[in-house]
Amino acid sequence: MREKCGIFAAVTENAPRKAYYALLALQHRGQESAGISLWKHRIRTIAGRGLVSDVFKDAGIARMRSNTVIAHVRYSTSGSPIEIQPLETECCGKRIAVAHNGTLTNFQPLREKYEMLGVRFLHSVDSELLGISFLWHLRETGDEFRAMEAVFREIRGAYSVALLFDGRVLVARDPVGFRPLSYGRGDGHYFASEDSALRLFVDDVRDVRPGEVFLVSEDREDVESRVLVNENHHHCVFEYIYFARPDSVLDGTSVYSARVRMGRELARESPARGDLVIAVPDSGRAAALGFSQESGIPYAEGLIKNRYIGRTFITPGQFYRELKVKLKLSPVREVINGRRIVLVDDSIVRGTTMRRIVAMLRKAGAKEVHVRIASPPIRYPCYMGIDIPTRHELIAAFGGVENVRRVIGADSLAYLSVEGLRRAVGRKDLCMACLTGEYPEWAFRF
Ligand code: SF4
Numbered sequence: 001m002r003e004k005c006g007i008f009a010a011v012t013e014n015a016p017r018k019a020y021y022a023l024l025a026l027q028h029r030g031q032e033s034a035g036i037s038l039w040k041h042r043i044r045t046i047a048g049r050g051l052v053s054d055v056f057k058d059a060g061i062a063r064m065r066s067n068t069v070i071a072h073v074r075y076s077t078s079g080s081p082i083e084i085q086p087l088e089t090e091c092c093g094k095r096i097a098v099a100h101n102g103t104l105t106n107f108q109p110l111r112e113k114y115e116m117l118g119v120r121f122l123h124s125v126d127s128e129l130l131g132i133s134f135l136w137h138l139r140e141t142g143d144e145f146r147a148m149e150a151v152f153r154e155i156r157g158a159y160s161v162a163l164l165f166d167g168r169v170l171v172a173r174d175p176v177g178f179r180p181l182s183y184g185r186g187d188g189h190y191f192a193s194e195d196s197a198l199r200l201f202v203d204d205v206r207d208v209r210p211g212e213v214f215l216v217s218e219d220r221e222d223v224e225s226r227v228l229v230n231e232n233h234h235h236c237v238f239e240y241i242y243f244a245r246p247d248s249v250l251d252g253t254s255v256y257s258a259r260v261r262m263g264r265e266l267a268r269e270s271p272a273r274g275d276l277v278i279a280v281p282d283s284g285r286a287a288a289l290g291f292s293q294e295s296g297i298p299y300a301e302g303l304i305k306n307r308y309i310g311r312t313f314i315t316p317g318q319f320y321r322e323l324k325v326k327l328k329l330s331p332v333r334e335v336i337n338g339r340r341i342v343l344v345d346d347s348i349v350r351g352t353t354m355r356r357i358v359a360m361l362r363k364a365g366a367k368e369v370h371v372r373i374a375s376p377p378i379r380y381p382c383y384m385g386i387d388i389p390t391r392h393e394l395i396a397a398f399g400g401v402e403n404v405r406r407v408i409g410a411d412s413l414a415y416l417s418v419e420g421l422r423r424a425v426g427r428k429d430l431c432m433a434c435l436t437g438e439y440p441e442w443a444f445r446f
Contacts, residue, residue: 017062025196075387179193278344279344291342302331303329336361
């Protein structure tokens with residue numbers, strides 16, 4: 001499972017340099033491309049493929065002078081992989097740059113509608129529709145907030161979005177709040193997918209509310225925010241389970257604390273007889289700690305992750321695929337050998353990685369391997385901005401837990417229940433569609 005994107009926007013001194021640092025803090029949300037659009041009498045976009053540090057060099061950043069920017073890191077789930085953001089488009093005689101996190105569920109029919117009205121789309125990615133629809137309604141209403149209200153009524157799906165046009169930044173979060181978005185103020189106005197990226201610059205940080213719109217002008221004197229639409233909220237539960245940084249606080253809930261509670265709930269629901277609790281690093285760490293605290297079984301670092309392998313070239317073929325797994329993760333034999341291991345991870349998607357890890361632990365001398373997963377089985381696809389394999393590739397989609405246990409080769413396997421997850425996150429306003437198959441109605445009301 002991969003998060004689609006991270007966005008950032010700011011109206012402040014040295015905005016491009018701050019955007020660069022914020023994108024580094026948001027790098028986990030997208031590693032395929034990065035970009036910054038700035039306003040200097042017109043829109044200028046600098047973007048490219050690769051990590052933030054590949055795309056931007058110090059000299060280039062120093063030459064980017066503006067106090068008004070939007071920025072983006074991307075992993076593509078729709079459109080061509082070369083559709084880097086922020087993307088620029090135009091409509092009704094105006095140009096606009098768009099940085100979007102999410103997926104639009106009624107993109108195709110709306111694109112066809114606008115094309116019938118004579119609008120020419122410049123890109124294949126759904127995010128362009130947000131810019132087109134906004135400019136269209138801006139011409140109709142002559143007011144940014146009324147234009148965005150029309151966008152909310154028209155476009156369904158998940159969108160935390162930053163728009164740059166006419167020396168202004170407009171930032172909005174869809175009315176149900178699928179994807180996170182935060183606002184910070186201090187020596188200017190800042191917005192980011194996660195508050196941890198804003199805390200680099202300011203302390204006064206809060207969530208952008210679902211259905212809320214911010215409009216900030218280049219001179220920073222004209223700042224306004226309004227909640228335009230009220231719907232039932234559905235925050236993506238996988239932000240808490242896996243996507244977001246553990247040091248982020250999303251909609252008032254600490255990601256780290258939620259993960260520790262997931263581990264505690266899991267230990268209460270599905271205890272295991274083991275000598276040591278170990279985590280699949282890094283995403284399983286907080287839950288493993290929670291499991292250890294609740295069960296009283298000591299926690300140890302039994303698997304070591306190589307952080308520098310990500311973009312290494314690997315020769316095709318079975319031998320090299322296995323080698324890549326070994327390069328990525330290796331067992332600490334002194335910890336594993338002769339012990340009954342309780343292995344905690346955040347989720348199982350296809351099951352292939354977990355099967356390799358279990359085999360690796362056995363080879364390192366584990367007497368037993370009991371796998372505990374800090375989320376319920378993933379059985380359904382996501383249409384709200386997360387890249388989940390097709391249903392046929394999801395190991396838990398067909399067949400029960402025993403089938404998964406056999407495939408991964410564990411001595412026992414248990415998942416956290418849906419109710420246990422809800423208790424751990426501590427809120428009811430969650431999207432859990434990929435776990436339950438119950439999709440939030442608003443996203444498909446068109
Ligand atoms: S379906 Fe799953 S991944 Fe997609 S928004 Fe809902 S909880 Fe998140």
